[in-house]
Amino acid sequence: MRKRTFLKNLLALGVTATPGTNSFGQLLSSVEHVPASQLASDEDFWAGIRAGYRLKPDYINLENGYYCFAPQETLENFIGHVRDVNYQGSWYMRTLRKKNKDATAARLAALAGCSPEEVVITRNTTESLGLVITGIHWKEGDEAVMAEQDYGAMLNQFKLAEKRYGVVNKIVSVPNHPKSDEEIVEIYAKVITPKTRLLMVSHIINITGQILPVRKICDMAHGKGVPVLVDGAHAFGHFQFNIPDLDCDYYGSSLHKWLSTPLGAGLLYVKKGNVENIWPLFAEGKKEPNDIHSLNHIGTHPVHTDLAINNAIDYQNAIGGKRKEERLRYLQTYWTSKVRDIPGVIVNTPKDPTRHCGIGNVGIEGMKPHDFAKTLMAKYKIFTVAIDGSNVHGCRISPNVYTTLNELDVLVGACVELAKG
Numbered sequence: 001m002r003k004r005t006f007l008k009n010l011l012a013l014g015v016t017a018t019p020g021t022n023s024f025g026q027l028l029s030s031v032e033h034v035p036a037s038q039l040a041s042d043e044d045f046w047a048g049i050r051a052g053y054r055l056k057p058d059y060i061n062l063e064n065g066y067y068c069f070a071p072q073e074t075l076e077n078f079i080g081h082v083r084d085v086n087y088q089g090s091w092y093m094r095t096l097r098k099k100n101k102d103a104t105a106a107r108l109a110a111l112a113g114c115s116p117e118e119v120v121i122t123r124n125t126t127e128s129l130g131l132v133i134t135g136i137h138w139k140e141g142d143e144a145v146m147a148e149q150d151y152g153a154m155l156n157q158f159k160l161a162e163k164r165y166g167v168v169n170k171i172v173s174v175p176n177h178p179k180s181d182e183e184i185v186e187i188y189a190k191v192i193t194p195k196t197r198l199l200m201v202s203h204i205i206n207i208t209g210q211i212l213p214v215r216k217i218c219d220m221a222h223g224k225g226v227p228v229l230v231d232g233a234h235a236f237g238h239f240q241f242n243i244p245d246l247d248c249d250y251y252g253s254s255l256h257k258w259l260s261t262p263l264g265a266g267l268l269y270v271k272k273g274n275v276e277n278i279w280p281l282f283a284e285g286k287k288e289p290n291d292i293h294s295l296n297h298i299g300t301h302p303v304h305t306d307l308a309i310n311n312a313i314d315y316q317n318a319i320g321g322k323r324k325e326e327r328l329r330y331l332q333t334y335w336t337s338k339v340r341d342i343p344g345v346i347v348n349t350p351k352d353p354t355r356h357c358g359i360g361n362v363g364i365e366g367m368k369p370h371d372f373a374k375t376l377m378a379k380y381k382i383f384t385v386a387i388d389g390s391n392v393h394g395c396r397i398s399p400n401v402y403t404t405l406n407e408l409d410v411l412v413g414a415c416v417e418l419a420k421g
Contacts, residue, residue, distance in 0.1 A: 024052060024073065028318055036322040040330035043405065049319065050402040059383045060407045065206065065234060065359055065398035066385070068260045070312065077311040078262045081304035093303070101306045107313050108255075108267050113242025120268050120296040121306055125233035126153045128252025128268035129200070131295050132229050133157045135278035136198055140166030145191055145199040147174050148390040151206055151231060158200075168195070173391060174205065174212070176348045178355075181213035185220050196226045203235040203246075207387045207396055209332065209349045209359025211239075218247045227274070233257060236267070237316060239325040239357045243269050250274065258358075261312040264305045268295065324401060328358030331399045335408040336360050344419030348392050361387060363394025364418045372418070380414040 027048040031039055039045055052071045055061070070078065085092055106116040122128045133144075134157065144158055148171050161167040170191045178184050188199060199221045204211045218228045227249040235241065237259030243251050248271070255265035270278070275290040284297040316324070333353065339345045339362060348361035364372055369386035373395050376382040384395045397411065 023048075024318070036320065036326040039323055040326040046327060046401060047404070050404065053402045055402065059377065059381045060403075060410060062382055062384045062397050062399055062403070062407075062411065064400040065257065065396055067263065068257050068400055070260050070262055070308075071315060071402075074260060074308060074311045074315050075262070078304065078308035081307040085304045085307075093300070097303050101303065104306050104309050105267075107310060111313060111316075112236070112251075112267070112269065114244050114269060115272065117292060118269050118272060120292050121309070122252070122266040122268050122296070123264050123298075123301070124256070124266040125151070125231060125252045125254040126157075128266050129154050129229060129231055129250075130157050131268060131281055132250045132252070132270075132278055133161060133198075133200075134281060135295070136161075137277070137279060138165035138167050138197065141168065141195060142166075142197040143168045143170055143193060143195045145170050145172065145188060145196055145226075147172050147202070147205075149174050149205045149207060149392065150200060150202050151233065154200065154231060167197075170196075174210070176208055176210065176391065177350050178210075181216050184213055185216050188217055189220050189224075192221065192224050192226055196224070198229060199226050200229045200231060203230050203232040203251075204238070204357070204359065206234050206359075207348075207390065207392045208361045209234075209356050209396075209398075211235075211355050211357065214246045214248065222247070227277075234359060237321075237324075238328065240321050244271075255309060255312065259309075259312050259316060262305050262308050264302055265309055268292075270295070319401070325357060327401055328399070329353060329356070331403055331405075331408065332356060332358050332360045332397075334405060335397070335412050336362070338412045339415045342416055342419055344421070345415050346394060348394050358399060360397045361392060361394045362397060362415060364415065366421075367418065369393055369395060375418065376411075376414055380410055382411055382414065 031045055052073055054072055101121060105119050105121050109116045109119040112119065138161060144167055146155065146158060158169045162169055172187050172191055174184060201212060201214060201217050203214055214230055221228050229250040230246060230248045232251050232253040234257055236253035251269035253267050255261040255267060256263045270292050273290060275292050275294065278295055280295050282297045284294045287294040336347050336349060340347050344365045346363040346365060348363060349356050363369060369388040373384055373386035376384055384397055387394060387396050
């Protein structure tokens with residue numbers, strides 16, 4: 001996106017350019033014709049991007065997987081939206097709220113490559129997927145398929161369905177280093193029976209960063225008459241894809257992760273024709289049977305967050321989704337390639353570049369993940385998160401576009417030192 005278009009979009013949203021916008025536009029213009037793969041290793045360019053973030057100097061933040069906080073560009077616009085909505089009060093809520101939210105959802109749909117009729121804004125992935133899991137017309141004895149590496153909140157949602165409806169949960173385990181896509185597909189295929197009503201799969205496993213062959217899993221499941229729910233919490237805004245290309249039935253994501261919106265924004269995709277298969281969590285007024293908005297009634301909510309999604313999309317488009325993907329994969333490959341062959345270091349993320357992007361996971365032999373994370377913070381000033389379960393024992397490492405190679409070198413040095421005991 002050219003600087004002029006970027007500023008025009010900001011003004012159309014009723015906000016003014018924040019300090020640094022001119023330099024941001026100039027930075028982007030300077031690399032307009034540089035291939036994304038080449039730009040991934042241009043430290044001067046990414047140092048310019050880093051300048052647009054306010055970063056705590058107390059530690060190196062390698063835990064962006066929970067919440068990719070917004071760059072100043074998005075944050076200042078968000079604060080403006082809070083002020084504006086507060087200024088307009090009920091008038092805004094009764095006259096502009098719905099129109100603006102629908103327009104924002106349409107922009108999300110365009111980013112996802114799907115129809116506006118298939119996307120609504122939620123508050124996070126847990127809400128999006130929970131609406132589907134609890135909304136299925138379950139009967140006692142129906143089966144659901146998922147993996148032990150899936151996000152804990154979603155596994156708990158299926159446990160709730162088990163208690164409430166008598167659903168039988170069939171849990172598989174995905175290997176950290178699969179030999180092929182077919183190996184993964186077969187793991188899911190072998191537990192499907194005529195009683196299977198839903199299969200849930202992670203687009204990218206949150207604890208290891210492994211990207212799964214979702215389209216192949218969907219093709220297999222559909223061949224057996226089973227709909228597929230995809231947990232895309234860490235995929236949307238992280239790497240390039242179109243949801244329809246996955247051919248899944250339902251997809252949920254959190255926008256406060258890799259799209260870097262303010263907290264409290266998510267999306268739910270429901271393929272056309274599938275809405276009527278889901279019972280709404282909250283009652284809505286009369287809607288057409290397959291109107292996705294029937295699943296989206298949550299009452300009064302922080303609409304300024306909805307508005308800020310537009311600014312996050314503008315920022316994402318300005319940098320470029322492909323550039324961002326290439327940079328994140330470059331960062332992850334940079335540090336994992338330096339520690340994979342070190343005795344005592346265990347990398348729980350596949351080496352194949354088609355099976356990962358920005359997230360990685362590393363452990364130290366003989367060291368509990370909690371102790372590893374605690375030591376990284378106390379001794380090396382690296383903030384991350386410990387993962388200890390589901391065949392994954394290590395710390396999740398999730399840098400963002402502002403992360404420098406020098407910061408990752410500190411992580412590499414820590415792994416080398418700790419592996420030596």
